[in-house]
Amino acid sequence: MSNELEIPSVDSVSGTGVAVRGNDIDTDQIIPARFMKVVTFDGLGEFAFFDQRFDDDDNEKDHPLNEPQNRDASVMVVNANFGCGSSREHAPQALMRWGIDAFIGESFAEIFAGNCLALGMPTLEADTEVVEELQAWVEANPDGEIDVDVAEETVTYGGKTVGVRVDDAQRKALVDGVWDTTALMKANAEAVDETAESLPYVEDGKRV
Amino acid sequence: MSEGTLYDKVWDRHAVTRLPTGQDQLFVGLHLIHEVTSPQAFGMLRERDLEVAYPDLTHATVDHIVPTSSKERPYADTAAEEMMAELEENVHESGIEFSHPDTGEQGIVHVIGPEQGLTQPGTTIVCGDSHTSTHGAFGALAFGIGTSQIRDVLATGTVAMEKQKVRKIEVTGELGDGVEAKDVILEIIRRLGTEGGVGYVYEYAGEAIENLDMEGRMSICNMSIEGGARAGYVNPDETTYAWLEGRERVPEGEAFEERKAYWESIRSDDNAEYDDVVTIDGGELEPVVTWGTTPAQGVGVTEPIPEPEDLPADKVETARRAQEHMRVEPGETMEGYPIDVAFLGSCTNARLPDLRRAARLVKGRTVDPDVRAMVVPGSQQVKQAAEAEGLDEIFTEAGFDWRGAGCSMCLGMNEDQLEGDEACASSSNRNFVGRQGSKDGRTVLMNPRMVVAAAINGEVTDVRAMKEVTVNE
Numbered sequence: 284m285s286n287e288l289e290i291p292s293v294d295s296v297s298g299t300g301v302a303v304r305g306n307d308i309d310t311d312q313i314i315p316a317r318f319m320k321v322v323t324f325d326g327l328g329e330f331a332f333f334d335q336r337f338d339d340d341d342n343e344k345d346h347p348l349n350e351p352q353n354r355d356a357s358v359m360v361v362n363a364n365f366g367c368g369s370s371r372e373h374a375p376q377a378l379m380r381w382g383i384d385a386f387i388g389e390s391f392a393e394i395f396a397g398n399c400l401a402l403g404m405p406t407l408e409a410d411t412e413v414v415e416e417l418q419a420w421v422e423a424n425p426d427g428e429i430d431v432d433v434a435e436e437t438v439t440y441g442g443k444t445v446g447v448r449v450d451d452a453q454r455k456a457l458v459d460g461v462w463d464t465t466a467l468m469k470a471n472a473e474a475v476d477e478t479a480e481s482l483p484y485v486e487d488g489k490r491v
Numbered sequence: 492m493s494e495g496t497l498y499d500k501v502w503d504r505h506a507v508t509r510l511p512t513g514q515d516q517l518f519v520g521l522h523l524i525h526e527v528t529s530p531q532a533f534g535m536l537r538e539r540d541l542e543v544a545y546p547d548l549t550h551a552t553v554d555h556i557v558p559t560s561s562k563e564r565p566y567a568d569t570a571a572e573e574m575m576a577e578l579e580e581n582v583h584e585s586g587i588e589f590s591h592p593d594t595g596e597q598g599i600v601h602v603i604g605p606e607q608g609l610t611q612p613g614t615t616i617v618c619g620d621s622h623t624s625t626h627g628a629f630g631a632l633a634f635g636i637g638t639s640q641i642r643d644v645l646a647t648g649t650v651a652m653e654k655q656k657v658r659k660i661e662v663t664g665e666l667g668d669g670v671e672a673k674d675v676i677l678e679i680i681r682r683l684g685t686e687g688g689v690g691y692v693y694e695y696a697g698e699a700i701e702n703l704d705m706e707g708r709m710s711i712c713n714m715s716i717e718g719g720a721r722a723g724y725v726n727p728d729e730t731t732y733a734w735l736e737g738r739e740r741v742p743e744g745e746a747f748e749e750r751k752a753y754w755e756s757i758r759s760d761d762n763a764e765y766d767d768v769v770t771i772d773g774g775e776l777e778p779v780v781t782w783g784t785t786p787a788q789g790v791g792v793t794e795p796i797p798e799p800e801d802l803p804a805d806k807v808e809t810a811r812r813a814q815e816h817m818r819v820e821p822g823e824t825m826e827g828y829p830i831d832v833a834f835l836g837s838c839t840n841a842r843l844p845d846l847r848r849a850a851r852l853v854k855g856r857t858v859d860p861d862v863r864a865m866v867v868p869g870s871q872q873v874k875q876a877a878e879a880e881g882l883d884e885i886f887t888e889a890g891f892d893w894r895g896a897g898c899s900m901c902l903g904m905n906e907d908q909l910e911g912d913e914a915c916a917s918s919s920n921r922n923f924v925g926r927q928g929s930k931d932g933r934t935v936l937m938n939p940r941m942v943v944a945a946a947i948n949g950e951v952t953d954v955r956a957m958k959e960v961t962v963n964e
Binding site (some may be wrong): 305306307309311312315317320321323334363364370372373375401402452453461462463465467469475478481482483484490491 | 510539547574613614638649689721753806808
């Protein structure tokens with residue numbers, strides 16, 4: 284059965300980094316609404332940060348994702364309240380399809396972090412100074428390897444290891460490989476029915 | 492942790508089990524779907540050979556991409572047509588009820604839920620749209636979710652979530668003339684910040700909230716997400732029950748009384764414990780308008796726009812960039828800011844009372860000839876009711892474009908978009924750069940009457956200075 288698919292454990296992520304600076308970067312910036320007129324997520328990668336990356340005539344603007352040395356980056360280092368605004372999963376989907384596997388930032392909007400988790404992408408939080416130092420390092424060392432250890436809540440780069448924070452549920456889901464919750468929850472179908480029937484507004488799975 | 496709040500009670504009633512991740516598996520009483528965020532989820536379902544577990548607790552509408560000029564099919568925009576066709580096929584295959592445009596019940600998902608009595612107190616509601624928080628106005632726990640979670644809900648009738656903290660936001664006193672629910676929520680977000688609510692749900696309480704009609708409460712709960720809170724709610728009361736009674740899909744007679752007992756039982760206890768309490772004096776508020784590119788960058792209409800340097804350190808750079816984009820100067824007020832477009836619509840403020848209040852102000856006046864002004868009712872039912880009262884004539888006589896129901900210029904996924912660097916007075920919920928379809932466009936958020944006042948004068952106007960003409964309601 285395809286719904287019993289193996290969910291990989293995401294206990295670590297390694298790769299080069301890209302710094303996207305700025306607080307309150309909203310999902311409208313990450314993927315403008317006009318690119319959401321699609322019925323699958325395929326191909327969204329090229330539209331990530333589109334309006335920050337291209338001008339009206341589709342000429343490239345200064346943006347870290349346009350820099351050739353960042354093209355293979357898999358760890359995105361951001362600032363505070365990243366991914367605020369719309370709940371569109373198109374945002375993390377676009378970044379994932381661009382090549383990002385993990386985010387390190389000062390803070391993340393709740394739904395964005397939840398959407399990332401559903402895709403097996405960790406969102407790790409760190410203090411402002413830690414993030415800024417890492418952003419500066421990433422910019423100076425575009426080929427430098429970053430090792431993210433989700434289980435240990437550490438990030439190692441340039442010979443040093445710093446502490447980051449991962450939400451408990453997120454860490455457990457990623458490390459134990461239970462972040463794709465469909466099969467997990469489907470297994471409790473009987474208990475779900477019982478809960479439903481205990482509610483005054485549901486009867487036989489219908490609204491009453 | 493909170494105890495005895497509506498949030499705790501409704502959560503406990505819907506929690507199925509604790510998952511190995513430590514999250515709760517929460518039963519979903521109402522799953523609202525639309526054309527933008529659900530097709531991919533249906534695709535994932537097919538890939539895994541799964542079916543919709545509770546089609547009768549699921550309800551569909553189409554709102555983001557629908558043209559507001561004509562319902563003619565196929566839609567001129569082929570991408571929009573494809574999305575619509577996909578939704579039609581998915582709901583047909585799964586046996587999901589659909590407020591299709593042909594039914595006369597189509598509209599923005601957060602307008603039609605309450606309107607049709609689908610939204611009720613003490614339920615859990617999810618939708619792939621962050622403004623699902625709107626439904627909290629009824630004392631429901633309502634969350635915006637992503638597409639992978641939509642897949643979960645379709646497949647299992649449940650969603651995996653972590654319980655959050657509860658912040659009570661008490662708005663005391665009486666709102667002044669010209670001050671509306673929208674101003675209250677803009678002020679809350681301005682004070683607590685766009686990320687102030689992360690990790691919390693907001694319980695809105697206090698005299699000023701209790702005195703609001705249901706539509707006002709919806710406006711406030713709608714924008715909870717703009718403050719970073721995943722959900723917001725108001726405890727159900729007689730205003731709620733009166734609004735619900737007699738609506739389609741709401742139980743009648745004795746069944747209504749029985750249901751009401753449940754609704755009463757899930758209200759927050761008088762001695763409930765909160766993780767945080769914030770108090771705001773509603774009597775002090777004036778109409779709030781945004782000067783920047785996040786909903787937190789707001790200011791009273793007569794107050795000076797702040798100097799970026801006077802803001803907290805982490806807000807300085809964002810403010811500087813926002814002021815450059817919006818072309819505003821610190822020290823000045825937003826009053827007099829020239830606008831090119833006026834948009835009265837969106838799931839925040841496109842309900843009948845919003846249109847009525849706006850029409851009262853519009854009657855006998857005309858839109859500035861340089862302003863492109865439009866009214867987009869939140870649903871076909873709102874549109875019909877407004878037309879029955881003659882509100883459409885008031886708007887069109889004044890020079891407003893009276894359009895069909897949908898999300899329209901709130902996010903620019905249909906033909907209604909800003910062009911170039913147009914400045915828009917908008918009753919919607921987001922002023923992000925590029926939000927209304929043009930990356931150079933400038934959005935100023937405000938309450939519905941402030942929007943029409945700006946349309947008439949061609950600039951941001953203090954609505955309190957304008958005389959009202961009474962309209963028969």
